[in-house]
Amino acid sequence: MLRLLLACLSLCMVLVFGQPAQAQTLQDVLQNNVEAVAKPSRRTVDDVIAALVASSATGIPDFLEGWREKEIWQRDADGVFFRAVEDGDGLILTDLDTAEVTTVADDDGFTQSKPNAGVRRVISSALVQFLLSDPDITRRQSALDAIGRDPSGDQLAPLRASLEGEPDADILARKQQLERQLTAQFDEDPAARIAAINDLSGDVSVEVRGVISQVLATRQFVAVDVPEGTNLARILEVGEDLSADDAYQQLVEADLAPATVSLDDVVATLTAQISDGQVAGVDVSTLDTDAARIAAYETLVASGDAPAIVLPDERAAALSAHTFYLAYTEDNADITAAAEEAQSAIAGYLGAGQTIDLTMDALSLASIYFLAAIGLAITFGVMGVINMAHGEFIMMGAYTGYVVQQVVPNYTLSIIIALPVAFAVTFAAGVAMERLVIRHLYHRPLETLLATFGIAIVLQQLAKNIFGTQARPLTSPDWLAGAWVVNDVIQISYIRIAIFVLALLFLGLILFILKRTRLGLEVRAVTQNPGMAASMGINPDRINMLTFGLGSGIAGIAGVAIGLYAKVTSEMGADYIVQSFMTVVVGGVGNVWGTLAGASLIGFTQKGIEFFNPSNTLAAQTYMILFVILFIQFRPKGIVALKGRAAGD
Known part of the structure; x- marks a missing residue:
């Protein structure tokens, strides 16, 4: 991820300060990273993308599309890469630099690059960044649609860099909208996130409401006392916000209280302990009532052979001794406060x-x-x-x-x-x-x-x-x-x-x-x-x-x-x-x-x-x-x- 972030920064530098004086062809870049392209992995794909970003090669979006779709093939004889589609037993090859098309009758002597699902996700993210400044408006629109469907923090830098020089007013407005949404979610500067959230407070679109909801996402916790530094959303009341059964089950899952024992558990435990027609020193034939079974089970508890039955008073005491609460997944209280104000304003507009x-x-x-x-x-x-x-x-x-x-x-x-x-x-x-x-x-x-x-x-x-x-x-x-x-x-x-x-x-x-x-x-x-x-x-x-x-x-x-x-x-x-x-x-x-x-x-x-x-x-x-x-x-x-x-x- 660090390499990919550096790659994004390099892309921004290229967009702002221009391209390097000595341009590399796309094939040159791939030959410098031949092993990583031929046999890509999650560990090496970032290096390839960083090299592509740093180059001034043309045709990078087409290559990334082909790489993602497993259409990149390498000729074994000289290691040259092509974009290819299968044609029966042969291949239709397209030169990555000249777009010249050739056909071979047999795919022997060619090896297909097969990135796995994780690598393809990284390629898709990088492809979006390249397409943001593509001369084709439909490609830029597709890139923005992809960001809207699956936003991530690594898209923020190239998105900002593509704002300047965007000729289409509608595309520019969409880029600005997405930039505010990504800033509200992923920017490292809390002040920038708060400013973006405030800017979004008048937007009632589903996307913006989703962004605010993600900022205000919470998780449920239980503890004796709320830990210091917790970005508390609210305290949950047992019997109002959650049932006593659910609350106690949460205590059990957090190892803060023993599990309850049902009558079915009692029967199962007694059955497992039967030996020579007796269990807990009692003849099995006498265990024909719930009271008799519980009495026999208590004998097993006393001998350490079964967990204790939790009495109602003990259960109530355990519930009252602990605090159930919702905490924001976002640690910064100022950010969630701004998001709450924005959500309230959006609710009014809505x-x-x-x-x-x-x-x-x-x-x-x-x-x-x-x-x-x-x-x-x-x-x-x-x-x-x-x-x-x-x-x-x-x-x-x-x-x-x-x-x-x-x-x-x-x-x-x-x-x-x-x-x-x-x-x-x-x-x-x-x-x-x-x-x-x-x-x-x-x-x-x-x-x-x-x-x-x-x-x-x-x-x-x-x-x-x-x-x-x-x-x-x-x-x-x-x-x-x-x-x-x-x-x-x-x-x-x-x-x-x-x-x-x-x-x-x-x-x-x-x-x-x-x-x-x-x-x-x-x-x-x-x-x-x-x-x-x-x-x-x-x-x-x-x-x-x-x-x-x-x-x-x-x-x-x-x-x-x-x-x-x-x-x-x-x-x-x-x-x-x-x-x-x-x-x-x-x-x-x-x-x-x-x-x-x-x-x-x-x-x-x-x-x-x-x-x-x-x-x-x-x-x-x-x-x-x-x-x-x-x-x-x-x-x-x-x-x-x-x-x-x-x-x-």
């Missing part, structure tokens, strides 16, 4: 980050529920129709997007086309459903519910007949792939961001239609007082038809958006119909702002429940339904109660 991440997830879920429910809110609010086929309109929109993508392979263009096409398809389906079925069932909610439920089943089966039962892909464009990553805690997929933006656009569009257009004025008039609206020349029958079509069309657009991240199947609508009705009822029937409020309440509440029970989303949905049932008991008209007809009803 809590804030988790809150932000949970809020973003809740907003995303609320936007999905809003898109799924806004069409239902319009039809249910204006017409009072319980449309159980609303989820199937969402499914129709998703399948429409899938069909468009089969015709238009450009995913961006296909999504742009799919949105209005899905609206048109589901608008037409909604109008047809209203004209053929719904208009004959007004003011008959039970018959309407049953009819729309039957239509939902028919639409599901129709989708199965056309598209099959397998999930169909609705592929998002490349610019929606991946996620917006702030740090290791805060991240959200671009598709969910797009759905959130789409929900905001629809909110604005629907408000514009309802507040700024004649259709919106007529819809609001029919919603608040259909009789008065009819007396003013408005045709409620026409408004109901257009309103039902509008709600169905919006459901189709929601299906395209939802299909970008969820599975597109014939049953996908059933996954959202319950949430859609809950959103409408909780928010307030027939009110856009109420639907938004209901979606937000349900989205945030469900994510909050999932936070406490993340492994069971079904339980979260169950609790959510119970919450909605309780909520409507106290506010039956929802968060935003509708004025007018709803108030009269």
Whole structure:
């Protein structure tokens, strides 16, 4: 290790002050260490690496890669080394200096260098150091990834030396991050370690949390008194921090108390001592109770033929006479104190980050529920129709997007086309459903519910007949792939961001239609007082038809958006119909702002429940339904109660 450290320092000198005036070829360096290269061992590998570092030879990383992979062969005739791969019975040889490739038909006359696992680990570490300044950016990135996976103290010096002159900003930032982590763990200067730990206190990445945890690693000890100079983490209380059995077992393992003797041990000891049908002067036939066996065992203890039974009082006294404690593996108390402060700061940032991440997830879920429910809110609010086929309109929109993508392979263009096409398809389906079925069932909610439920089943089966039962892909464009990553805690997929933006656009569009257009004025008039609206020349029958079509069309657009991240199947609508009705009822029937409020309440509440029970989303949905049932008991008209007809009803 000392040789390797010197080699690293030599590398730093080369990087800082330049290369030696007289350059050696790689083959020259290997010939000067021919035995160590041909038959490497853990004792000699450091000398070879030090010689390579001190030289100005080119091709050292390639040689080290080949050496590690057992691809270095020596020609017996002149001792020259090659990088080679086997080709049948022969070899394909690559000259280490010129990269000239030759082929030999037989590997006779060549000897393979076969470093063992320990030597290969040293070679890998040295290879990382060389690659840190490699002109190829992918090699530098690979070296940094290797350091991140397996950090060690000998990587610190070359990592620092490679910082100056690093041309790529992202690679430089990664090097600086790793340098701080390695300094916090391995630097010999305590002040430098403390400074690095303080620098890391605002970083919530998994790597940094791992570094701080390693600095604060502890071991459990027991002693009569805590030894002076121990970097104490905390005292353990028997019965609270560890059980009495575990504590006493620790005393036994530390040779501070005799081992306990169980009834099984008593029986085993007595059995081993049986002679002529007796043990401890007692006939074996009389040892048919635990008390008799213990009495015989005590006789063996008195004669020195068995260990003593530890009485409860003796055990309690032994526990009270010793101190159980955790001590840091790091001896320097200042370093662990800095690490504890950093860990506390990271915990605060982590809590804030988790809150932000949970809020973003809740907003995303609320936007999905809003898109799924806004069409239902319009039809249910204006017409009072319980449309159980609303989820199937969402499914129709998703399948429409899938069909468009089969015709238009450009995913961006296909999504742009799919949105209005899905609206048109589901608008037409909604109008047809209203004209053929719904208009004959007004003011008959039970018959309407049953009819729309039957239509939902028919639409599901129709989708199965056309598209099959397998999930169909609705592929998002490349610019929606991946996620917006702030740090290791805060991240959200671009598709969910797009759905959130789409929900905001629809909110604005629907408000514009309802507040700024004649259709919106007529819809609001029919919603608040259909009789008065009819007396003013408005045709409620026409408004109901257009309103039902509008709600169905919006459901189709929601299906395209939802299909970008969820599975597109014939049953996908059933996954959202319950949430859609809950959103409408909780928010307030027939009110856009109420639907938004209901979606937000349900989205945030469900994510909050999932936070406490993340492994069971079904339980979260169950609790959510119970919450909605309780909520409507106290506010039956929802968060935003509708004025007018709803108030009269």
